[in-house]
């Protein structure tokens with residue numbers, strides 16, 4: 001079976017709508033993806049037919065809801081190559097997953113002066129939790145710089161990692177599209193004695209993931225960027241590590257016993273899941289990975305690679321030097337998020353005029369202000385491609401940008 | 411459905427392409443004030459020279475941003491240059507009313523009577539071209555950035571001790 005993007009488009013009800021009388025061309029999946037019918041249906045079915053709070057319920061529908069929740073966990077765990085679903089903690093999103101590591105593992109293990117190594121291309125989700133920790137604990141933040149061609153500059157890596165307790169980085173930049181070499185970095189981090197956290201928020205939706213092959217210690221991602229619902233994300237870490245960590249949030253579900261003089265935490269993974277979990281969303285998450293798995297992540301990656309190459313080429317041919325791409329141009333080194341600046345026109349104006357053509361692109365700092373400062377810009381426009389985008393969508397972008405240029409011509 | 415021509419009126423594009431009063435003034439005697447829109451990185455730098463008679467004798471602007479924020483800044487500079495501070499403040503209030511921001515109301519809904527009260531007989535002239543921005547709620551902050559920065563600058567230059 002070849003990759004049938006027309007058939008895939010039909011699975012996403014929103015892609016049938018129009019804005020301003022134009023076909024909706026959704027090029028903002030790096031911010032959040034659209035949802036296929038099967039995900040919407042799966043969640044709807046739980047609410048309609050199997051809805052009751054999970055865990056400890058004795059009656060039939062409570063047992064059904066629990067099985068659906070734990071079944072979804074097993075699917076997501078398998079999807080990223082986790083050896084056991086007990087190592088897959090559901091969170092609200094990737095941001096919460098990273099905060100879980102910062103509040104639980106880091107606060108139990110790091111002291112003043114301990115170095116944490118980050119990169120200059122991180123999303124705020126992998127920056128601010130560490131700033132908070134630095135302010136509270138006095139840990140030292142170090143930054144892996146970028147090369148002129150928008151990749152990580154690893155020439156001083158050994159020095160940066162000297163004495164480091166944690167190396168935390170994104171597997172794929174949400175701004176530049178840059179793919180980082182997770183295995184190589186994880187090895188270097190471990191060789192220096194650091195734990196390794198991977199922000200896989202932009203990777204897991206777009207390419208095959210095997211957390212064991214990566215060899216990292218923590219892997220964070222969000223459902224909403226991979227066809228699933230909002231309100232649920234995941235953290236993977238090996239059981240020994242999770243077992244040794246103190247709980248994060250306290251409350252129901254995360255305990256085995258509570259007494260007047262204390263509590264005993266629950267087993268993994270529930271130890272880190274306080275309160276009623278987003279179990280309906282988990283079922284949607286499970287349906288999303290079923291959908292992606294049926295297509296095959298290697299084919300998702302191959303398709304996006306093709307469309308991204310087409311778009312980069314079309315942009316270059318239409319606009320030449322008038323358009324600056326912030327990111328690698330070699331599609332082997334990048335994903336489908338294309339940040340650009342057009343002819344001195346502000347990103348907000350670009351996005352506003354494109355909207356008139358039904359083309360949705362994001363404008364702004366993309367929650368990566370330190371990176372914007374490195375790039376020397378205050379905002380970029382970003383078009384990002386996913387499995388439901390085709391070359392016609394890329395053409396719509398290029399034609400829309402011509403309208404933008406005409407509109408703001410000096 | 412509002413169209414692009416509601417937002418990008420010709421006079422707005424003209425101010426965007428040829429911004430008025432760009433530059434800097436020596437500080438002191440001028441007062442420098444900066445405004446940021448953290449959401450989009452827009453930045454306005456305002457140099458204000460208020461003379462002993464309380465008149466905005468000169469002002470210059472710098473900074474970067476989208477066409478709406480740049481045009482609004484340029485139009486603001488033309489509108490308040492040479493005006494007494496009290497009149498500049500009335501203009502700020504009137505402009506915010508035009509943007510459906512009424513200091514006395516919480517819900518931001520415009521019902522005309524407020525607009526009339528806030529306008530206090532102020533003539534907005536060219537500035538009225540920016541009214542189309544109201545139909546694009548995310549862009550209102552772009553249009554008001556210069557005016558909030560001006561308000562801050564007037565406060566600071568009238569009360570230099572507080573800003574030191």
Ligand SMILES: Cc1ncc(COP(=O)(O)O)c(C=O)c1O
Nearest residue numbers: 093094095123125174199201222
């Ligand atoms: C690289 C990266 N990390 C983290 C996040 C945060 O994801 P969420 O908002 O779902 O927590 C994002 C989302 O934009 C991202 O692109």
